[in-house]
Amino acid sequence: MSVHTAKRRLAPADIKALKGERPIVSLTAYTTPVAKLMDQHVDFMLVGDSLGMVLYGLDSTVGVTLEMMIAHGQAVMRGSSNACVVVDLPFGSYQQSKEQAFATAARVLKETGCSAIKLEGGAEMAETVHFLTQRGIPVLGHVGLMPQLINTTGGYRSLGRNDKEVDKIRKDAAAIDDAGAFAIVIEGTVEPLAREITGAVKVPTIGIGASPACDGQVLVVDDVLGIFTDFKPRFVKHFANLAPLMSEAFATYAQEVKARSFPGPEHTFQLKKG
Ligand SMILES: Nc1nc(=O)c2c([nH]1)NC[C@@H]1CN(c3ccc(C(=O)N[C@@H](CCC(=O)O)C(=O)O)cc3)CN21
Numbered sequence: 213m214s215v216h217t218a219k220r221r222l223a224p225a226d227i228k229a230l231k232g233e234r235p236i237v238s239l240t241a242y243t244t245p246v247a248k249l250m251d252q253h254v255d256f257m258l259v260g261d262s263l264g265m266v267l268y269g270l271d272s273t274v275g276v277t278l279e280m281m282i283a284h285g286q287a288v289m290r291g292s293s294n295a296c297v298v299v300d301l302p303f304g305s306y307q308q309s310k311e312q313a314f315a316t317a318a319r320v321l322k323e324t325g326c327s328a329i330k331l332e333g334g335a336e337m338a339e340t341v342h343f344l345t346q347r348g349i350p351v352l353g354h355v356g357l358m359p360q361l362i363n364t365t366g367g368y369r370s371l372g373r374n375d376k377e378v379d380k381i382r383k384d385a386a387a388i389d390d391a392g393a394f395a396i397v398i399e400g401t402v403e404p405l406a407r408e409i410t411g412a413v414k415v416p417t418i419g420i421g422a423s424p425a426c427d428g429q430v431l432v433v434d435d436v437l438g439i440f441t442d443f444k445p446r447f448v449k450h451f452a453n454l455a456p457l458m459s460e461a462f463a464t465y466a467q468e469v470k471a472r473s474f475p476g477p478e479h480t481f482q483l484k485k486g
Pocket residue numbers: 261262265266273359368369370371400432434435440443444445446447
């Protein structure tokens with residue numbers, strides 16, 4: 213087989229081209245083994261800064277560092293060959309200037325090998341999104357509920373319930389679309405607004421708590437598997453319930469170690485006889 217026939221990984225442009233064709237499938241991924249299991253089932257994996265809350269026990273995403281995002285981006289790249297991989301830029305690594313954003317995003321692409329980054333923001337980030345896309349960095353936008361703004365918004369609350377919020381999010385989505393993002397995540401937004409934005413923008417919308425009207429869906433993998441159970445937003449569905457299975461495995465292991473029934477002969481190295 214020629215090297216030219218090897219199947220290539222999906223690119224940001226392939227994700228963009230799915231608008232109007234079929235729903236786009238995405239999940240977050242943070243580790244190699246989970247990326248391996250997910251790779252054939254999703255169009256893109258998002259190395260989300262939600263890893264701060266899901267893997268590191270932080271109470272928001274504000275404390276997540278660029279080093280954490282790069283380490284997990286590298287892990288996810290090692291476990292995937294089909295899906296497009298997008299890495300979140302963490303709080304503080306891109307908001308200061310478009311130059312800061314470019315330097316951070318370039319470092320993420322160079323050190324992980326991923327093909328795109330995501331950043332939170334609407335009209336105020338449009339110039340940055342344009343700057344990056346014009347310089348070879350595909351950008352996934354993120355509007356609506358923006359978890360990195362927790363310290364000014366005060367909580368994780370669904371949006372688009374009054375004229376002021378609707379007007380802002382509508383303008384934010386249009387600005388990120390015009391700036392050249394290849395797709396836009398809409399988080400925590402009422403259905404009528406998500407539907408309107410999806411009909412108005414050129415690129416696919418990827419919803420999380422933003423209704424089935426979006427062009428695709430994304431969820432946090434630990435929510436999908438029922439591993440993360442500290443809180444359960446309305447938009448989360450546990451497609452499996454691994455938490456009780458994991459507790460049971462730990463309990464059984466502890467019991468068997470205490471009873472000396474584990475390790476058994478089949479788990480034990482012996483010198484060969486004779
Ligand atoms: N495990 C996990 N899943 C997520 O979806 C997620 C994270 N972590 N961390 C980063 C952000 C934070 N997110 C959150 C967190 C909580 C709610 C929540 O509790 N929402 C309530 C209130 C809604 C309202 O008042 O309008 C809900 O009932 O959905 C929503 C989004 C979404 N992201």
